[in-house]
Amino acid sequence: MVLIIKGHRFNFELENICRLFLPLEKVYVYYDEQEVTQDGSIVAVSTLKEGSDKLVLYSELTIEGRKECLEERILKNGGCDDKDIERKLSVQLYRLFVKHYGFTLSWGAITGVRPVKLLRQFAAEIGREKAAEWFKDELLVSDEKISLCLDILNIENEIIALSRPESFSLYISIPFCPSRCDYCSFVSHTVEKAARLIPLYIENLCKEIEYTGAVSRELALRLETVYIGGGTPTSISAEQLGLVLDAINRSFDLSNLREFTVEAGRPDTITEDKLRVIKSFNVGRISINPQTLNDNVLAAIGRRHTAQDYYNAFNLASKIGFGNINTDLIAGLPEDDIDSFNQSLEGVISLSPESVTVHTLAFKKSSNLVTKNRVSFEKGRQAAKMIDSSIIRLKESGYRPYYLYRQSKTVGGTENTGWAKPGFEGLYNVYIMDETHTILACGAGAVTKLCRPHDGFIERIFNFKFPYEYNSRFDEIILRKGRVKLFYEGC
Numbered sequence: 182m183v184l185i186i187k188g189h190r191f192n193f194e195l196e197n198i199c200r201l202f203l204p205l206e207k208v209y210v211y212y213d214e215q216e217v218t219q220d221g222s223i224v225a226v227s228t229l230k231e232g233s234d235k236l237v238l239y240s241e242l243t244i245e246g247r248k249e250c251l252e253e254r255i256l257k258n259g260g261c262d263d264k265d266i267e268r269k270l271s272v273q274l275y276r277l278f279v280k281h282y283g284f285t286l287s288w289g290a291i292t293g294v295r296p297v298k299l300l301r302q303f304a305a306e307i308g309r310e311k312a313a314e315w316f317k318d319e320l321l322v323s324d325e326k327i328s329l330c331l332d333i334l335n336i337e338n339e340i341i342a343l344s345r346p347e348s349f350s351l352y353i354s355i356p357f358c359p360s361r362c363d364y365c366s367f368v369s370h371t372v373e374k375a376a377r378l379i380p381l382y383i384e385n386l387c388k389e390i391e392y393t394g395a396v397s398r399e400l401a402l403r404l405e406t407v408y409i410g411g412g413t414p415t416s417i418s419a420e421q422l423g424l425v426l427d428a429i430n431r432s433f434d435l436s437n438l439r440e441f442t443v444e445a446g447r448p449d450t451i452t453e454d455k456l457r458v459i460k461s462f463n464v465g466r467i468s469i470n471p472q473t474l475n476d477n478v479l480a481a482i483g484r485r486h487t488a489q490d491y492y493n494a495f496n497l498a499s500k501i502g503f504g505n506i507n508t509d510l511i512a513g514l515p516e517d518d519i520d521s522f523n524q525s526l527e528g529v530i531s532l533s534p535e536s537v538t539v540h541t542l543a544f545k546k547s548s549n550l551v552t553k554n555r556v557s558f559e560k561g562r563q564a565a566k567m568i569d570s571s572i573i574r575l576k577e578s579g580y581r582p583y584y585l586y587r588q589s590k591t592v593g594g595t596e597n598t599g600w601a602k603p604g605f606e607g608l609y610n611v612y613i614m615d616e617t618h619t620i621l622a623c624g625a626g627a628v629t630k631l632c633r634p635h636d637g638f639i640e641r642i643f644n645f646k647f648p649y650e651y652n653s654r655f656d657e658i659i660l661r662k663g664r665v666k667l668f669y670e671g672c
């Protein structure tokens with residue numbers, strides 16, 4: 182589609198509004214109508230004109246020859262800053278899409294990934310009630326989503342309050358998977374293809390962990406949570422897992438640790454010896470993620486396991502003594518429908534995991550689903566209904582929502598929500614989503630986020646994405662990590 186911007190530079194937010202309704206369309210932005218070279222059947226125009234005492238905000242949307250427009254005039258000195266003008270223009274365009282397509286989105290004109298954080302910031306400035314009103318009246322968020330945000334806000338606030346200025350979390354990346362799921366664009370390598378990279382990868386990862394541990398001790402930082410994610414951490418051998426866990430144990434002061442998670446992930450990689458190794462290092466929380474319990478859907482998304490594999494892995498983990506298990510589901514998968522999603526949900530609830538995370542399928546550009554053109558926007562409404570039903574059933578089953586984020590280009594514009602039984606909230610998830618404190622990250626694709634305690638300023642250090650690069654340029658990884666010390670010394 183074509184987006185023409187006149188008199189302002191708020192293209193970023195307006196492009197995001199377009200993607201809410203047209204997640205698969207490429208948006209071509211122009212600042213001058215004369216320069217439009219793309220032939221679009223969908224054209225949006227967003228204009229800001231300055232008069233002597235007024236600003237004129239004008240939006241126009243033409244889809245297949247049908248044109249709609251909206252105009253608003255505001256006083257130049259009426260207290261509107263750039264942020265307000267950007268929001269008003271975004272909401273105008275949102276309303277035009279709603280008018281054309283005949284449906285609203287439950288998150289209204291919010292495009293950001295952290296709506297709860299946004300609500301928290303508003304609430305700190307103007308109070309909870311007014312912040313909720315703002316969400317409803319100015320950003321057109323539905324009552325249901327506002328109520329979800331408010332529930333999460335209460336729980337998150339308690340978790341955030343436990344963090345201190347010297348607190349940090351540790352993330353370890355194991356970017357390998359048994360095979361590539363069709364909906365995934367994550368830079369993970371299949372274990373078969375990457376087999377020869379893995380031993381050196383583990384060796385380097387342990388070195389990076391040791392180096393990071395030494396820096397954290399020198400700076401007297403306080404480790405609160407550890408999260409080993411991927412990829413699929415359990416796609417490496419039990420022995421390799423042991424090496425990584427041992428490096429963490431040796432390198433960090435774990436005396437203040439409140440949570441240790443291993444995202445075991447795919448049930449087809451979980452074996453008794455791996456679970457026993459994980460348990461022997463006092464990992465309290467694991468995640469076993471089938472995404473759906475419908476075997477046809479699992480086959481359709483390229484996951485080489487069955488629903489029974491999930492039940493087996495879950496029961497094995499429980500038998501070994503894991504008392505804090507999370508399970509992930511995805512709403513909106515191809516070949517799934519509301520009945521089958523609900524059956525998956527009931528199957529998971531029947532095992533009573535301590536937490537359940539319900540994601541919405543996102544259109545990832547390089548995923549097989551998108552490249553093979555196997556997604557349709559119609560799925561969006563279905564996914565929204567699946568999310569609604571998960572909210573009802575999980576609440577009825579004793580779970581509380583404790584963290585939430587949105588991805589761009591999800592089917593139906595809905596969210597990903599973590600649900601937990603009281604006391605089993607995944608603390609790391611809250612800290613990373615709220616950007617509460619520093620996350621020191623090790624491994625390929627890992628991103629360290631340094632968070633300055635007094636003003637929340639964030640600096641990022643990026644590791645190389647691919648394991649082969651991580652291995653071949655490992656010295657640079659250690660050099661980059663040197664920023665951690667400089668950052669804290671400058672605080």
Ligand code: SF4
Nearest residue numbers: 358361362365367412
């Ligand atoms: S297991 Fe997870 S990270 Fe690996 S390919 Fe599937 S979705 Fe992507």
